[in-house]
Amino acid sequence: MTGGELSVYLSSALGFGGLAAGALLAAVRVAGRRIGLRGALLAAAAAAMLALALHPLPDPAGLDCSTGGVPWRLAPFAFLDRATELAAEGAPLRAWAGDLTVSSAAANLAIFAVLGWLAAGLPAVRACGRGRALVAVTAAGALYSLGLETAQATGLFGLYPCPYRAFDLDDLILNTAGAALGAALAIAVRGSRRAPR
DSSP states (O other), rough: OHHHHHHHHHHHHHHHHHHHHHHHHHHHHHOOOOOOOHHHHHHHHHHHHHHHHHSSSSOGGGGGOOOSSOOBBBOHHHHHHHHHHHHHHTTHHHHHHHHHHHHHHHHHHHHHHHHHHHHHSHHHHHOOOOOHHHHHHHHHHHHHHHHHHHHTHHHHHHHHOOSSSSSSSHHHHHHHHHHHHHHHHHHHHHHHHSSSS
């Protein structure tokens, strides 16, 4: 993916996230409720992740389903093999950032860390207490990630004749870890603010 293609891909995902969050805010407002800034940001980030996972939608006529579509990637921590290769080569930072395997692994972890951070700050989650909040956010992150991966593995739940994106076990692992990391950081920061000085 070239730099131009990457910027179009990311900007369209962010645009989709913003539109989805705006629609959610409007619907909630019409219903006479409020979700607040944190809820709106969480909705926008979740919608952007959805767009990143499923976008761009292909032309069904252009799909090659003769071999069943894009195969599943079920080897855990496969991204570490590529990272090890880059480290052994002494690759510059540009090579690391440009490597799709490594950069997408880092992006998955980072995006879900943001989701976890935002979710852990929701009033209903904060009311659970630290341990339960961490478990709840981690479980929600895992389920959301599993939904995204399942959509990819099923050709958007059968809307396409075969999968056009891969179900990737590493994505599921990294997304869940990111949600847990973000929640843990939010809980720790909140705890440090409350601690007596």
